[in-house]
Amino acid sequence: MDLTLLSVIELSEALKKHEITSIEIAEAYLQRIAKKDGEIGAYITVCNQGTLEASKNADTSLSDIAGIPVAVKDNICTKGITTTCASKMLYGYVPPYDASVIEKLKSAGSFVLGKLNMDEFGMGSSTENSALKLTRNPYDYDRVPGGSSGGAAAAVAAYEAPFAIASDTGGSIRQPAAFCGVVGMKPTYGSVSRYGLVAFASSLDQIGPITRTVRDNRLIFNIICGKDARDSTTAESVYERDAIDISSLRIAVLSELMDSASADVKEKIIKAASKLERLGAQIDILSLPEIKSALSAYYIISSAEASSNLARYDGVRYGYRVKNFDDIDDMMIQSRSEGFGEEVKRRIMLGTFALSTGYHDAYYKRAKHVQRAVINAFDRIFKSYDLILAPTTPGVAFRFGEMKNDPTAMYRQDICTVPASIAGLPALSLPVGKNAAGLPIGAQLIGAAFSENLIYSVAELLEREVKYCGL
Amino acid sequence: MVYDVYEMVIGLEVHVELKTETKIFCSCSTAFGAEPNTQCCPVCMGLPGALPTLNKKAVEYAIKAGLALNCDINRYTRMDRKNYFYPDLPKAYQISQYDLPLCKNGYVEIESSGKRKKIGITRIHLEEDAGKLIHDADAGTLIDCNRCGVPLIEIVSEPDIRSAEEAVTYVKSLRSILLYTGVSDVKMQEGSLRCDVNLSVRRRGDSMLGNRCELKNINSFRFIAEAIEYEFRRQVDAVERGELIVIETRRFDQNDGKTYAMRPKEDAGEYRFFPEPDIPAFLISDDYISKIAVELPMLPDAKKEMLMVKYGLTKYDAELLTENPSRCEYYEFAASKTNYPKILANIMISELTECACLPDAEMLAQICNFSGEERINSNTAKKLLTSLLNGDKRTPEDIIREENLEQISSVEALMPFVEEAIAGNQKSVNDYKAGKSAALKAIVGSVMRSTSGRANAVKVSEILADVLK
Structure with a gap:
């Protein structure tokens, strides 16, 4: 039996029945990575030794993920394991502490298998902005895995990890999940602690799981969610409505997002909608004009925050520092110029500009107004609807280089995921089929704040109906 | 300019x-x-x-x-x-x-x-x-x-x-x-x-x-x-x-x-x-704000007013005493133990300003009382304060008794010293009688010396003025 083919829940059951051991799981994954990752390139760091040791000491009675390793996006701090954000700036940086999610996973009995490739500091939609390596889409090696959590989605899809923990700022979990045919959840802002997540845009960043099944995803989410005294933006959340009656469910499909999608994506979303309808849900097509401005607002707010969050990488205390410099200012300028990649520098400049005197009101302040309008529009919808069904991406995974030289085309990849991000709402992407070329297509379920349980329940139903077949 | x-x-x-x-x-x-x-x-x-x-x-x-x-x-x-x-x-x-x-x-x-x-x-x-x-x-x-x-x-x-x-x-x-x-x-x-x-x-x-x-x-x-x-x-x-x-x-x-x-x-x-x-x-x-407001102590300006009204201090005294809250607190505590808060203020301002470690407040209050009651004169008060600061464990009362420091104020007790001083300072006596009132000081000084500083200087001056009339 190839253990890498099992879901987290299947592994957990087998562990509990003592049919397998944690060591066998660890060995199976390390072998798989050794065999496969040369082609895929999902991992920046593989913790061979640490994984084996931890698996030997694993206490499988701790929880439903005890004894099962996790792969972690490389912008989440892991004590003693390099955390690079796929940037030259943080190459070799070893955090002295574990992120809160890592602590939670470890105390549930999981352990870190390795660190995953990404777009530098989370900025990108293809993982092409990694300064360290290329990650390929497991479905088609000529195509991108999506981004920024491309390594996480690719690793889970290619059976190189049983599950992954990643972060989503404007779609960084959902879009690669859709491109790689896996399940990705961006939880409600404030439901999972960000302590230890290297900040890109603090008011938007959220940590969430990437898994092969919806049930696995729910399992992981329930372990990592909850209030954390170290993150003031976390909430003591009440997740209601676990059991659902599909026949009383009202689901909205947003015409603006459908219109942005290609024909093959649109077709699969309509199919998914009609499946839910056949199960008894009420499906309505709605217009939400406010979300047309969401993308611009997102890029202004996220870049503004990024310009501040990334200012600490100045070569003074840690990270990249140039060898030759005239004085302290010159050292900082040169280190930042050389240490950051093009896209990161583009966003820092964009954000710096948007916050500058004379432009602050026209850009940052206005973007915050748009954000408020989008939040209000969603509030309005969720007064009459339980969920929104939407495409996760406008199209299927694109080819390497296809958008690399057109930043705004790349930014438009986020058009379907950004609305939930700037409204702080939970949104899950699950695979609902493949196009003619066999490339996965993801559907997004967006819910009201803290409606993760409802999203998971409907996603499970849909997953069962769709019978998506992975690699 | x-x-x-x-x-x-x-x-x-x-x-x-x-x-x-x-x-x-x-x-x-x-x-x-x-x-x-x-x-x-x-x-x-x-x-x-x-x-x-x-x-x-x-x-x-x-x-x-x-x-x-x-x-x-x-x-x-x-x-x-x-x-x-x-x-x-x-x-x-x-x-x-x-x-x-x-x-x-x-x-x-x-x-x-x-x-x-x-x-x-x-x-x-x-x-x-x-x-x-x-x-x-x-x-x-x-x-x-x-x-x-x-x-x-x-x-x-x-x-x-x-x-x-x-x-x-x-x-x-x-x-x-x-x-x-x-x-x-x-x-x-x-x-x-x-x-x-x-x-x-x-x-x-x-x-x-x-x-x-x-x-x-x-x-x-x-x-x-x-x-x-x-x-x-x-x-x-x-x-x-x-x-x-x-x-x-x-x-x-x-x-x-x-x-x-x-x-x-x-x-x-x-x-x-x-x-x-x-x-x-x-x-x-x-x-929340009210809760914090309630905890606010009396602030320096109000404190100054209070000290002036309650203890009859001058504005100058009150200002100096309120500069530092712990000193002010000390003053108020000691003042509550003495009937002579003005004497206390004078001592704190003239003798204790440079002093990092203040003496026991009750002892200091006693010194003020003795001074106010004219049981001791200002020289003795200073002496007592010095022993207190130097860690003398005895009470001021004991020190006064043991070292016989009580002020001599009665006419009967002072008269022998006064007569002795007149006899020994004939020149000053003559000067005084000739109208140089400042000459009296020398005679008072002589009495102070012969009583080891215990004489009530005011009383001595009175007696002298009377005797030499």
């Missing part, structure tokens, strides 16, 4: 470190003087991924300071980021407050050159301190992050100050009020009170403000005055030469008492403020 035609317009920015046990965004200690970089963690070092959590005590202290300085408290407030690059600022932004400071529209009443005057306080906001750069001849510039994240309040005054004296008095008043509220140690030499001076000049009678300079690196009251006097003259001289004052930040040099240009203001002005996303905006309830 050309300078008389001009007036200076001054506003002060005073930074005060709050006396919380832990830092503003993490649980590291704020203790002063520890080994470099021993009081830091991922949060105050600004390591990737670390997040700040706001110390409620710091908010409470800032509000307390605001209430003591007659400010309105903003009910809805938040932290903001002030972005700039400097090696002592690990995150490259300072978490501060921008458009919604905790406190605004306050004032301090000062007295300068005999006149009372209100100095407006524009705002008080809460923020974090930066680290300290240590310039070492061998190792180069080093960073000590212990101070990173120590909570600060910045108290921004209106440009209401018109002289160096007013500026110093204002800062002294601030310091005294903050000491009473207990929110800070306000020690200038340890940097827990730091003062930046914004100064411009204009011709008297003009209503327009001139271009201002900000003076930094001033860490004593004397230097505040020196920096202001120097800068005033510098600006007036420049204006007289027809030059335009450059808006800039200037550094005060303690060695030569001059100010030197550091950087033009425009360079530092672009801070790209925006709301701190890691700390949600917060509401401050009326209840």
Whole structure:
């Protein structure tokens, strides 16, 4: 039996029945990575030794993920394991502490298998902005895995990890999940602690799981969610409505997002909608004009925050520092110029500009107004609807280089995921089929704040109906 | 004098470190003087991924300071980021407050050159301190992050100050009020009170403000005055030469008492403020403010009044005694034990000002009583105080008895000494009788000597005046 083919829940059951051991799981994954990752390139760091040791000491009675390793996006701090954000700036940086999610996973009995490739500091939609390596889409090696959590989605899809923990700022979990045919959840802002997540845009960043099944995803989410005294933006959340009656469910499909999608994506979303309808849900097509401005607002707010969050990488205390410099200012300028990649520098400049005197009101302040309008529009919808069904991406995974030289085309990849991000709402992407070329297509379920349980329940139903077949 | 035609317009920015046990965004200690970089963690070092959590005590202290300085408290407030690059600022932004400071529209009443005057306080906001750069001849510039994240309040005054004296008095008043509220140690030499001076000049009678300079690196009251006097003259001289004052930040040099240009203001002005996303905006309830208001102790001005009314002290005495709250508390306690609070005040002001460790209050009260009851004279009082300060464990009562220090006041007891003195000072007696009233002093002195200082000098003078009539 190839253990890498099992879901987290299947592994957990087998562990509990003592049919397998944690060591066998660890060995199976390390072998798989050794065999496969040369082609895929999902991992920046593989913790061979640490994984084996931890698996030997694993206490499988701790929880439903005890004894099962996790792969972690490389912008989440892991004590003693390099955390690079796929940037030259943080190459070799070893955090002295574990992120809160890592602590939670470890105390549930999981352990870190390795660190995953990404777009530098989370900025990108293809993982092409990694300064360290290329990650390929497991479905088609000529195509991108999506981004920024491309390594996480690719690793889970290619059976190189049983599950992954990643972060989503404007779609960084959902879009690669859709491109790689896996399940990705961006939880409600404030439901999972960000302590230890290297900040890109603090008011938007959220940590969430990437898994092969919806049930696995729910399992992981329930372990990592909850209030954390170290993150003031976390909430003591009440997740209601676990059991659902599909026949009383009202689901909205947003015409603006459908219109942005290609024909093959649109077709699969309509199919998914009609499946839910056949199960008894009420499906309505709605217009939400406010979300047309969401993308611009997102890029202004996220870049503004990024310009501040990334200012600490100045070569003074840690990270990249140039060898030759005239004085302290010159050292900082040169280190930042050389240490950051093009896209990161583009966003820092964009954000710096948007916050500058004379432009602050026209850009940052206005973007915050748009954000408020989008939040209000969603509030309005969720007064009459339980969920929104939407495409996760406008199209299927694109080819390497296809958008690399057109930043705004790349930014438009986020058009379907950004609305939930700037409204702080939970949104899950699950695979609902493949196009003619066999490339996965993801559907997004967006819910009201803290409606993760409802999203998971409907996603499970849909997953069962769709019978998506992975690699 | 050309300078008389001009007036200076001054506003002060005073930074005060709050006396919380832990830092503003993490649980590291704020203790002063520890080994470099021993009081830091991922949060105050600004390591990737670390997040700040706001110390409620710091908010409470800032509000307390605001209430003591007659400010309105903003009910809805938040932290903001002030972005700039400097090696002592690990995150490259300072978490501060921008458009919604905790406190605004306050004032301090000062007295300068005999006149009372209100100095407006524009705002008080809460923020974090930066680290300290240590310039070492061998190792180069080093960073000590212990101070990173120590909570600060910045108290921004209106440009209401018109002289160096007013500026110093204002800062002294601030310091005294903050000491009473207990929110800070306000020690200038340890940097827990730091003062930046914004100064411009204009011709008297003009209503327009001139271009201002900000003076930094001033860490004593004397230097505040020196920096202001120097800068005033510098600006007036420049204006007289027809030059335009450059808006800039200037550094005060303690060695030569001059100010030197550091950087033009425009360079530092672009801070790209925006709301701190890691700390949600917060509401401050009326209840919370009332609770803090109730805890406010009596402040120096009220205390002064109280001492004058209750104990009959002069304004001068009251001012000196209220300068420091723990001394004032000591005075009030000791005063409650004696019937002679004025004598107590005199002793504290003339004998104990330099004294770091005050004597037992009850013992001191006894000395005051004996002195007031004329059981001892002022010489003996001083003697007793000295033994008390030197750790003599006996009560003043015992010392008086054992060393036979009681004042001699009765005519019968004094008469033999007086007669002896008259006999031994015939020249002074003659002088006195010839109309030189000052000659009496020599005879009194002789009595004092022969009684080992125990005679009641007033009584002795009376008897002498009577006998030599």
